């Protein structure tokens with residue numbers, strides 16, 4: 001419902017309620033007035049009756065006075081008539097006044113008619129003679145022929161006999177007309193009833209007709225104690241009121257007033273209708289006034305609010321509703337909206353600022369201020385589009401700092417960051433404005449040379465970059481010399497999409513790294529083969545996982561003191577249906593890059609646990625199996641759950657599982673690694689640091705690692721007795737381990753000389769081809785049975 005409709009409805013209800021109340025009041029008033037009108041009718045009847053009574057009483061007094069006039073009792077008829085004529089002149093309400101002899105003959109009369117008249121037959125005369133008192137009786141005057149009220153007064157002589165009778169005839173017709181003229185309703189009837197039920201006088205008002213005397217009316221007039229009566233139906237209904245003539249009790253007459261109910265009510269109804277019309281007019285005026293007020297005071301203001309909200313809805317917060325604000329809630333709402341608009345405008349500005357900053361962050365690498373991967377992708381797309389259109393060449397240069405990790409680990413991350421910032425600065429100085437330098441993360445940078453004439457033009461720029469980076473740089477208090485491996489892919493020669501060119505440049509960069517770093521390599525079709533091979537390996541690995549083509553080989557680890565096989569290292573193999581048994585070196589890196597190492601690692605864990613448990617069950621003894629954890633596996637938050645599940649599934653005791661973690665994956669995220677290692681040792685498995693000596697952990701850090709064993713990397717063992725440095729390293733590792741209460745396993749033991757060296761330094765365990773190559777579980781079992789049966793330490797050649 002619209003606001004206008006609501007307001008109108010409200011106003012209507014508000015203005016109708018008083019109308020209704022006043023209507024009810026009027027109705028009540030009308031009812032009271034009708035009752036009052038009936039009462040007034042009765043009062044009027046009583047008043048007329050009293051007046052008539054007064055007239056009769058006055059006549060009695062007049063006659064009483066006349067009785068004392070001697071001329072009226074004398075025989076002089078003429079004098080008597082003249083006297084009465086004079087009296088009549090004074091009292092025109094009588095049709096005549098006369099004297100009657102006791103025999104009934106008229107003696108004299110006020111009319112001086114000279115007629116002879118005998119009233120001996122008249123009842124009033126006989127009654128007057130008999131009663132010797134005043135008699136009042138209606139009759140038709142014999143002299144006047146009019147309806148009269150005969151008032152007879154017997155005048156007594158000294159002896160008490162009737163001397164003569166004085167008769168005054170009260171003119172009822174004239175009296176009736178006089179009364180009728182004063183009646184308030186034209187159709188009102190004025191009747192005088194005799195005690196015998198005859199109507200002495202019936203005077204209809206002007207415009208009214210004589211009425212039928214109904215039995216009900218007769219009953220009411222003669223016998224009822226009621227004073228009013230409603231008679232007839234509908235339009236014919238009349239209200240009757242009666243009043244007895246009480247002044248002369250022997251008269252027995254009564255007076256009736258009747259009026260049509262419609263006439264009686266007409267006045268009241270007229271008043272009622274006029275008042276009602278007045279009230280309705282007033283309420284209409286109130287309604288119109290209130291509606292107009294609502295329109296101006298509410299709707300105009302709400303329109304202002306609606307317009308403001310609509311503007312805000314369309315994103316326009318600049319225009320406020322503004323002053324003048326109306327008083328009260330509407331004004332408060334307007335001010336609140338204006339405040340809200342102002343606050344939203346401020347928020348918008350803030351959001352815009354933040355968005356700009358976020359967009360910048362989304363494009364820019366926070367550490368170096370260079371473009372990030374997202375921005376690089378946009379710029380590279382633009383460069384390729386332009387080069388394609390303008391038939392130009394674009395170069396994508398992928399750079400990776402050689403041994404950056406070593407610098408980072410040894411000098412700390414802060415120095416690593418400073419180094420990267422310096423590199424970024426130098427790279428930016430080597431390129432033109434149209435070119436792009438981006439950092440992908442870590443120490444990986446990409447340079448896009450956007451607009452080159454020919455492929456050869458890329459070479460000097462790349463060389464300039466290598467030279468710029470090779471110049472000694474100061475990081476904190478240190479002066480460092482770093483080298484860079486650089487791979488180049490060229491548009492359109494090598495590829496025409498950003499992704500392909502980045503991948504090719506990356507491949508070329510790895511080739512440069514493989515060649516020892518500090519080199520620039522252009523992508524070549526032959527490298528494409530490497531990429532294809534990797535893709536093939538990835539697809540093959542997925543299939544291998546699904547079809548169960550993975551195998552575990554076990555390499556014995558020999559106890560230096562007893563010569564017995566004390567444990568095994570599980571080493572994965574891929575039994576490819578076409579290519580035969582594939583060594584991990586050919587697929588582990590691909591598995592790590594693609595994340596496949598996680599499901600593969602889980603499989604290895606389950607398989608190794610199952611094997612250790614099987615050997616235990618078969619009576620071979622407690623042969624713990626060491627499993628290699630890749631860096632990705634080690635950093636997975638669910639590693640401990642995977643380990644628990646593998647142990648649980650095979651019912652293998654935790655003590656039969658050893659986990660090998662490379663020193664470098666521990667050092668990559670030291671805090672998290674410590675936490676993970678604590679969780680793993682809590683399960684009960686033993687931890688070993690693999691390839692120890694290559695990860696640059698410090699002594700203080702090593703103390704924190706909850707590990708039981710250090711595995712000396714086979715590159716150091718290989719050069720025992722060849723390179724004095726390696727001798728020293730191996731010597732130091734064993735001494736260090738012993739001091740920290742850790743055991744040592746020497747990896748890649750191939751010669752007895754190496755054994756002698758290690759034995760002299762009390763290395764705990766040996767692992768190498770000299771004792772046994774990794775082999776199947778069955779072969780491993782045989783080796784254990786053979787070897788552990790003997791008591792002396794006797795290295796065996798492994799074929």
Ligand SMILES: Nc1nc2c(ncn2[C@@H]2O[C@@H]3COP(=O)(O)O[C@H]4[C@@H](O)[C@H](n5cnc6c(=O)[nH]c(N)nc65)O[C@@H]4COP(=O)(O)O[C@H]3[C@H]2O)c(=O)[nH]1
Nearest residue numbers: 571572583584604628629630748749750767768769770774
């Ligand atoms: N030259 C020489 N080599 C010896 C000698 N004794 C043992 N080896 C080789 O040294 C590697 C020892 O494993 P690693 O250092 O952990 O190095 C392993 C490990 O890093 C990785 N790898 C193997 N299996 C798994 C696995 O299940 N998971 C993970 N993440 N990595 C694995 O692949 C690497 C290579 O494994 P393999 O080819 O089996 O190579 C094995 C083993 O055959 C020796 O006397 N001379």
